[in-house]
Amino acid sequence: xxxxxxxxxxxxxxxxxxxxxxxxxxxxxxxxxxxxxxxxxxxxxxxxxxxxxxxxxxxxxxxxxxxxxxxxxxxxxxxxxxxxxxxxxxxxxxxxxxxxxxxxxxxxxxxxxxxxxxxxxxxxxxxxxxxxxxxxxxxxxxxxxxxxxxxxxxxxxxxxxxxxxxxxxxxxxxxxxxxxxxxxxxxxxxxxxxxxxxxxxxxxxxxxxxxxxxxxxxxxxxxxxxxxxxxxxxxxxxxxxxxxxxxxxxxxxxxxxxxxxxxxxxxxxxxxxxxxxxxxxxxxxxxxxxxxxxxxxxxxxxxxxxxxx
Amino acid sequence: xxxxxxxxxxxxxxxxxxxxxxxxxxxxxxxxxxxxxxxxxxxxxxxxxxxxxxxxxxxxxxxxxxxxxxxxxxxxxxxxxxxxxxxxxxxxxxxxxxxxxxxxxxxxxxxxxxxxxxxxxxxxxxxxxxxxxxxxxxxxxxxxxxxxxxxxxxxxxxxxxxxxxxxxxxxxxxxxxxxxxxxxxxxxxxxxxxxxxxxxxxxxxxxxxxxxxxxxxxxxxxxxxxxxxxxxxxxxxxxxxxxxxxxxxxxxxxxxxxxxxxxxxxxxxxxxxxxxx
Numbered sequence: 001x002x003x004x005x006x007x008x009x010x011x012x013x014x015x016x017x018x019x020x021x022x023x024x025x026x027x028x029x030x031x032x033x034x035x036x037x038x039x040x041x042x043x044x045x046x047x048x049x050x051x052x053x054x055x056x057x058x059x060x061x062x063x064x065x066x067x068x069x070x071x072x073x074x075x076x077x078x079x080x081x082x083x084x085x086x087x088x089x090x091x092x093x094x095x096x097x098x099x100x101x102x103x104x105x106x107x108x109x110x111x112x113x114x115x116x117x118x119x120x121x122x123x124x125x126x127x128x129x130x131x132x133x134x135x136x137x138x139x140x141x142x143x144x145x146x147x148x149x150x151x152x153x154x155x156x157x158x159x160x161x162x163x164x165x166x167x168x169x170x171x172x173x174x175x176x177x178x179x180x181x182x183x184x185x186x187x188x189x190x191x192x193x194x195x196x197x198x199x200x201x202x203x204x205x206x207x208x209x210x211x212x213x214x215x216x217x218x219x220x221x222x223x224x225x226x227x228x229x230x231x232x233x234x235x236x237x238x239x240x241x242x243x244x245x246x247x248x249x250x251x252x253x254x255x256x257x258x259x260x261x262x263x264x265x266x267x268x269x270x271x272x273x274x275x276x277x278x279x280x281x282x283x284x285x286x287x288x289x290x291x292x293x294x295x296x297x298x299x300x301x302x303x304x305x306x307x308x309x
Numbered sequence: 310x311x312x313x314x315x316x317x318x319x320x321x322x323x324x325x326x327x328x329x330x331x332x333x334x335x336x337x338x339x340x341x342x343x344x345x346x347x348x349x350x351x352x353x354x355x356x357x358x359x360x361x362x363x364x365x366x367x368x369x370x371x372x373x374x375x376x377x378x379x380x381x382x383x384x385x386x387x388x389x390x391x392x393x394x395x396x397x398x399x400x401x402x403x404x405x406x407x408x409x410x411x412x413x414x415x416x417x418x419x420x421x422x423x424x425x426x427x428x429x430x431x432x433x434x435x436x437x438x439x440x441x442x443x444x445x446x447x448x449x450x451x452x453x454x455x456x457x458x459x460x461x462x463x464x465x466x467x468x469x470x471x472x473x474x475x476x477x478x479x480x481x482x483x484x485x486x487x488x489x490x491x492x493x494x495x496x497x498x499x500x501x502x503x504x505x506x507x508x509x510x511x512x513x514x515x516x517x518x519x520x521x522x523x524x525x526x527x528x529x530x531x532x533x534x535x536x537x538x539x540x541x542x543x544x545x546x547x548x549x550x551x552x553x554x555x556x557x558x559x560x561x562x563x564x565x566x567x568x569x570x571x572x573x574x575x576x577x578x579x580x581x582x583x584x585x586x
Binding site for chain 1: 533
């Protein structure tokens, strides 16, 4: 539990050390890290491949922004709208989990893969409420004031990192891992595996909804990139490189990968003036990583160091 | 009414080609190929590209894309076959990579190709393009050929591998060779579907994900791993889509897909003819 405090301290120092434009990007990276770390709870700890995580990010974001702008007839304040987006993400998480988690392995992955596409259709069909492909802005006055944005992202990510660590180190977290390692054995020991899988999925989805809603107040707009397949791939990339089932790995590599994507790769592409999408590089890195070291770079490095010492 | 009947059969026939391959791979190799839709779309684009240069070569070149991609997906999934997460990541990332490449070459506008057969036929007072009727005939022929092949000696080998690959290995079946064959055959089926699809509808790079959704819906309804189930399910899904499009409009089709999947999961999670994982 010392790591989150060190993280908070380093984050606070950076607040005074870095110029504002970098802080803004770093704040995004921190919120992204919460997404990959919460994804890890279902995939790395409970062993269920969830490809629909970004749906809950989008759900949280759209619920919060629709409520706060009053596009459906009434409006709420910022705190209430965030609370509602967590609640709705949790409810949909429970309902969807209860149906889909009866399936195992590939079947579950298949069904979750459809979620983001259906969500996209919903946004496009009711585009007068959800803004369709363009998305919409919630307006400057509803957002977090610029000078508070980075501290907000830092505290949010600190809280979520701590929460996730508490969960995985508790008895509940142990049961998640028991299900991942051997579901039949876990069941025969009297663990209600379906219930625990639903619990894991719901916690993870609520965090995604929370982060989605927070992102809207951070950047003031809501648009399809909040639930797209690109974001999902970036989450997978960060978690796989960081090492599944470690929380720390996906979290800190989440920050690194996000910054690399935004600051470095885009820069390189501009310098060599290639008109390729930066995603192509990420996909290529992802394929190579998954084939060469599916257990993650962090874990691989540790085992190499271990062997040589 | 009759137009819904034919339209549903066209959609059903094409998706049956995609889904039966997708399902065959799962049934035999126990892996999910998220790149299956990308093979379908890439072949369609290859056909468009080649048809402008030399029309008769468009079919062979589309099928060649299928063969090459089949071999590629076999190679990249081979080292990670035991690891579910890694298989999903590798195939999905490859699919998106292919999609991005197509996007940067062809753009995101819908493209279509000069049909192989022109003209219209009059069936019960409704006019259809010959191409639509022809695609149904071809799809059915190929699917029947697939059934017949599964009854031959080689088909029995494939079945043996899918039941228990270790025992199959013990009785002297070259399991890897069966895997390569299944992967290539499934990809060729997807290519063939892409070749016909692009002559009837228009394609854009994003279709690779949509093709996957249809394949998912079909295999979940028909039961993962059962080729016969997915053929039956394709036609059911084809008619559901045709009805949805006629009655509600095309943007509802994904909703209805998800609804079908959820209902199937609630009523019979293993699908109509599912195999145990």
